[in-house]
Amino acid sequence: MNTGRLLSHGEVSHTIKTIKTLKVLSFTRLLKINFFLLILFLASCFSENRKAESDGEIIPDFDSSIVSTKISESVGFDIEYSNNYKSLSVFNPWQKSKGVVYRYLLVNRGAPMPETDGYDEVIRIPVKNVVCLSTTHIGFISAIDKTESIKGISGSGFVYSSDLKDARDVGYEDDLDYELILSLQPDVVFAYNISGDAVKYINKLKDLGIKVVVVGEYLEDSPLAKAEWIKFFSAFFNLEKEACDYFNLVTEEYYSLKKLTDSVAEKPDVLVGMPWKDAWHLPGGNSYQAMLIADAGGNYLWKENSGRESFILDLESIYKKAGKASVWINPGQSASKEDMIETDERLNLFESFKKGQIFNNNKRITKGGGMDYWESGTVNPHLVLKDLIHIFHPSLLPEHNLFYYQRIR
Known part of the structure; x- marks a missing residue:
């Protein structure tokens, strides 16, 4: 069977009749075969629709006078521009990865196709329908006012934005609903990879003709570097100017706030996290969380740790060092001291x-557990910093009302 084209009515009918005659097959096997045929059918339709869409109206050439090509903070991606297309590179997008590079070619709809060798995906832009497999992706896309483009999400119960109530839940990693994703006809699926294992489901999506882009913003070691990934997402919508304007305002506000704490004499000792079965996960001393604490005028008690990734200690070790800490932040899912006990x-x-x-x-949280901190907090590090400054040094921002944080009583 040629799976590279749309199956005709006769071919589908003949295949089903043949299957029914194979009595040695179990009922379960029959269901699997029929499901496979359905997936092939949907994938073929999806491919034809994408081809037809690419022949539409040509978008004008990119205006280099309003597009910033400079990535000032992030090390995880880069963008190069040319007339009618952009070349995006993503570097080492999962923990402990080295020498891994994904390259994506973004081409204006209707424009001539340039040389595509060496690219992992070729995507027509601006994209109209996308699927997000991480809530942080939602925050970036919402910040450039393209929330309506998000047709599918992973784990709807953990999404904070009320604007996505109509988005379909496509499941998680090894339990993705491939049939549903195909039916949404996304121009791109934004995925992420923690340890490299996600390559399996990424390859499965690609086998079905779905464009997949791997995002690694969570590996950046500074708040502004993470926030700068708004430029990455904006490239898919041809909204770089809007993204650059947004990021510049965030950066200006962040550094303005940081100056407030540069001369503070006393910095409170800060404890972070919660134990789980006597294992306490702490942010690395060179992580973005450690930098936020330092920029807010706090003394992270494990700042001497040289890692960016989290590490584990037992509760007794934590108590020896942080038993007298002045402030405790981010105690897991706790909403009260009773929860902690x-x-x-x-x-x-x-x-x-x-x-x-x-x-x-967790001040901004839904009944289902969707936290805005993990959704819009990444693209608004200045608001997170403002909260932490008020917590560590209330006198510096006496009129500030906590936005993402709340006191646990």
């Missing part, structure tokens, strides 16, 4: 617990 009653021994100096980033 249910995890481990020894937590009430910490000085910050006794004095009520515990703050969590």
Whole structure:
């Protein structure tokens, strides 16, 4: 069977009749075969629709006078421009990856196709329908006012934005609903990869003719570097000017806030996180979380750690070093001190617990557990910084009302 074209009515009918005659096959096997045929049918239709769409109206050449090609903070991606197309590169997009590069060619709709050798995907832009497999992707796309383009999301219960109530839940990684994703006809699926294992489902999506782009913003080691990925997402919508304007305002506000703490004499010791079965995950000393604490005028007690990735200690080791910490932030999913004690009653021994100096980033949360911190917080690091400055040094921003954070009582 030639799976590279749309199956005719007669071919589908003949295949089904043949299957029915094979009595040695179990009922379960029959269902699997029929499902495979359906996927091939949908993939063929999807391919034809994409081809027809690419022959549409030509978008004018990119105006280099309003497009910034400079990536000032991020190290995980780069963009090169030419008339009617852009070349995007993503570097080492999962933990401990080295020498891994994904290259994507973005070509204006209707424009002549340039040389495509060496690219992992070729995508016509501006894209109209996308699927996001991470909530941080939603934050970036919403910041350039293209939320309506998001037709599919992963884990709808953990999405904060009320504007996405009509977006379909496509499942998670190894449990993705491929048939549903095909039916959404996305121009691109934005994916992410933690340890390299996601390559399996990424390749499966690509085998079905779906364009997949791997995003690695979470690996950046500074808040502004993570936020700069708004330029990456904007390239798919031809909205670089809007993204650059947004990022420039965020950057200006962030550095303005940081100056407030440059001369503070006393920096409170800061504890981060919560234990899980006696394993306490801490952010690396060179992580974006450690940088946020430092920029807000706090003393992260494990700042001497040289890693960007999280590391694990037991509760006793944590208590020895942070038992007298002044402030405790990001205690997991806890909404109250009672929640924390249910995890481990020894937590009430910490000085910050006794004095009520515990703050969590779950002020903006849905009933289903969708936290805006993980959605828009990445693209708004200035607002996160403002919260932390108010927590560590209330007198510096006395009129500020916490946006992402709240005191845990």
